[in-house]
Amino acid sequence: MHVVRFFPIGNGDCCFIELENGRTILFDYADLRDPNDDEDPRCDLLKELKACLGDRKEIDVVAFTHFDRDHCHRAKEVFYLEYADKYQSDDRIKIKTLWVPANAVLEKGVKGQARTLRAEARHRFLEGEGVRVFSRPDSLDQFLKDREIDPAKRRNRISDAGTICPEFNIDHDGVEFFVHSPFAERTDDGVKVRNDDAIFMHATFRVSGQDTKLILSADLGAQTIDEIVRITRHYKNDARLEWDVNNVPHHSSYKSLSIDGEKGEDETVPGDRLKWLYEEQGKSFSILVSTSDPVPSDDTVQPPHRQAANYYRSVAKKHSGQYVVTMEHPTQIAPKPLVINIGTNGASVKKLTGGQASVVAAAAPRAG
Secondary structure, X not given: OXXXXXXXXXXXXXXXXXXXXXXXXXXXXXXXXXXXXXXXOOOOHHHHHHHHHOOOOEXXXXXXXXXXXXXXXXXHHOEEOOOOHHHOOOOOEEEEEEEEXXXXXXXXXXXXXXXXXXXXXXXXXXXXXXXXXXXXXXXXXXXXXXXXXXXXXXXXXXXXXXXXXXXXXXXXXXXXXXXXXXXXXXXXXXXXXXXXXXXXXXXXXXXXXXXXXXXXXXXXXXXXXXXXXXXXXXXXXXXXXXXXXXXXXXXXXXXXXXXXXXXXXXXXXOOHHHHHHHHHOEEEEEEEEEOOOOOOOOOOOOOOOHHHHHHHHHHHHHOOOEEEEHHHOOOOOOOOOEEEEEEOXXXXXXXXXXXXXXXXXXXXXXXX
């Protein structure tokens, strides 16, 4: 059985995956809890992560989908970074392989956590070890040439959209990761259009011949996700957008759902491609996860937006599934990590009794 965990950290992302064979993957790390506020219901993320790791001091892959605060806050205080001695104490968590989008290496003018993580990504990329960079813009080649490194010698550290990450093998590890974004596309007139946004990943887990699929959408907007669907369908690769678990984008923001930018009165209406993604590609008894604050009853500027949440709830109902908000699970007063077990019957949310994990909720058998 594989285990996928989402943590109650407010409007932020952190997903920890432990494979059946013991290998581990972390997508983002944002410790947003106020340590000086005893009433803050957000979890102590470092404490939770160390409890998951036990005696282990290293994570096989740590992916930062992008370097916004809600995806990397306090990361430089937690992880062992190769580029500078001051980040190398024994109590830090080591990263075997770092996954980042190309923009995380190339972006200029960044500060704070983002600047530190950019330095680590650059160091690993220049050294040619312990890193995978997604997308291959010409400027990435130029970045290497400016430092007198032949770009051909770093090709094995770069993955384009539409490929499977080589760090995991579905036959050996029971999982494979397919990258959708960042992507590039050449138009009919020869112009290369490139998306430099965050990593959008599709994972396929396999247990005893049963495949269960997970989408991790980061903070991508509706237009970019629309393009991902268009390109994927153009290449007749629809299976790479099927899902049993979907970490919906940007904390249930309507801006990641509405093509025309309209929030809607009571429910955000997605464009045709996004509607296909959620309503046709989701499987029976599927789970939609909103890594966010509780959904408000009134209109708000910041996500989660009630109109987007209402749409995702309707999708969950259509699939006889669940829409789970991390800061509402199991209650708003005392949220706990959302644990999803993936086994021979697919994905199921681990039930909590009295705030503690108990028996696993059985998922209904399904085909495919």
